Amino acid sequence: MNVRLEPADENTPRIHAPSEYDNWGEFDPRAKDMDLERWLIVVVDGDEEIVVGDMSAHPVYYGPTPTSRALNIGISLAEDQRGKGYGATAQRLLAELLHERGVVRVEASTDVTNIAEQRALAKAGFKCEGVLRQSQGRADGIHDLQQWSHIRGLD
Numbered sequence: 001m002n003v004r005l006e007p008a009d010e011n012t013p014r015i016h017a018p019s020e021y022d023n024w025g026e027f028d029p030r031a032k033d034m035d036l037e038r039w040l041i042v043v044v045d046g047d048e049e050i051v052v053g054d055m056s057a058h059p060v061y062y063g064p065t066p067t068s069r070a071l072n073i074g075i076s077l078a079e080d081q082r083g084k085g086y087g088a089t090a091q092r093l094l095a096e097l098l099h100e101r102g103v104v105r106v107e108a109s110t111d112v113t114n115i116a117e118q119r120a121l122a123k124a125g126f127k128c129e130g131v132l133r134q135s136q137g138r139a140d141g142i143h144d145l146q147q148w149s150h151i152r153g154l155d
């Protein structure tokens, strides 16, 4: 399987990838400042290239210094492209790309019930650090998230 990440910007259309974990409800206008960077997940099959999903990363600051800046990544695959290993591969590729840029801590947060994403993160070499209680509000209420990380030179 040949998966690559293609840089995207705010004008690149998002692929249709509905899931209960992306059913946000009303947005907070202040979230516009999240400083998102985006990529498309592209699967190369011979001469054919298929866009199978979207990825993003946004900074999280644990202090005022450059080494306190982590990047938190997100992913969604088109429904008919799930369960083929692309999620694990794409998240490993993005962690490596960000480490190459100098980012020490790449993190991902996923719902405590999202077993597919937890297994994909584990396969990508991320480690689970614990639970962020009541940290994400979606259309159906506020949820606990698991926090995962991939550390440069360790994972």
Ligand SMILES: CC(C)(COP(=O)(O)OP(=O)(O)OC[C@H]1O[C@@H](n2cnc3c(N)ncnc32)[C@H](O)[C@@H]1OP(=O)(O)O)[C@@H](O)C(=O)NCCC(=O)NCCS
Residues within 6 Å of the ligand: 018, 019, 021, 022, 074, 075, 076, 077, 078, 081, 082, 083, 084, 085, 086, 087, 088, 089, 109, 110, 111, 114, 115, 116, 117, 119, 120, 123
């Ligand atoms: C979560 C997601 C990114 C995972 O990517 P994926 O390509 O489907 O997952 P992979 O094929 O890499 O497989 C991951 C593992 O999860 C397992 N898995 C897949 N779907 C599953 C499900 N519904 N329940 C339990 N396990 C599941 C796979 O068997 C595999 O485990 P294994 O190899 O140890 O058997 C993808 O399913 C997706 O986009 N889902 C909807 C959006 C979403 O949840 N995004 C993450 C929000 S934080």
